[in-house]
Amino acid sequence: MKLNLRVWRQQSHESPGGFGDYTLSDVSEDSSFLEMLDILNEELIEKGEEPVAFDHDCREGICGMCSLIINGNAHGPETATTVCQLHMRHFSDGDTITIEPWRARAFPVIKDLIVDRTAFDNIVQAGGFITARTGSAPDANEIPIPKPIADKAMDAAACIGCGACVAACPNGAAMLFTSAKCSQLNMLPQGQGEKDNRVLKMVAAMDDNGFGNCTNYGECQAVCPKEITLDFIAKMNRDYATAKIHKFFGAAS
Secondary structure (H helix, E strand, O other): OOEEEEEEEEOOOOOOEEEEEEEEOOOOOOOEHHHHHHHHHHHHHHOOOOOOOOOOOOOOOOOOOOOOEEOOEEOOOOOOOOHHHOEHHHOOOOOEEEEEOOOOOOOOEEEOOEEOOHHHHHHHHHOOOOOOOOOOOOOOOOOOOOHHHHHHHHHHHOOOOOOHHHHHOOOOEOHHHHHHHHHHHHOOHHHOOOHHHHHHHHHHHHHHOOOEOOOOOOHHHHHOOOOOOOHHHHHHHHHHHHHHHHHHHHHHO
16 A cells, blocks of 8 residues: 655754655555554665654563554554554555654653653652562462452553553643552552552652643543553542541641
């Protein structure tokens, strides 16, 4: 198929950016979106032009690196799909495809389609640790965990930190990401010891890193490739309110 590409080009966060127009012919519908970008870069290199910088790693939908806005949609037109798992058969011959990086104040552009997601690392690091004994591996059944709770914690742990939730949110909020990373530990017995401090520190780190406030648009849930739901945001809000009460009465006593 023949495709017309409008690709965002930007040398750095400080420099102005703009769209570059490119045309590709004979693109196989079986190729992935990233493979299509590889083909584009091969052609650019052959012409002596600078290739398009974009993030990728596993190309199996589990690392979250392939973060792109495609025709205005985070990760493209398919639901529950990362860019690396998006195939060109979802586009038509002659289509014009607009490709942009994440648009969020907390994610400054490094180059072209690559953004700096260090802010996510700062939130995770603020969460700290869990209380667990060292030594030999514990018995699998030493701490009984009801299956519904284990399943819910695993749902939260499915978050790959891609940042689509932030890019899609009109406020640039990171509540879905933060709540998932917080809840996956707060739901389990091993995470109870640090539960209050964890939620307070992670929310504070989220605010300090320039993310906006959540107003329940639900765009984050709609574009999440792992289908993480707003339920986790509600849980984190409850945990946060409880932690603030515990802190207040702890200080008062």
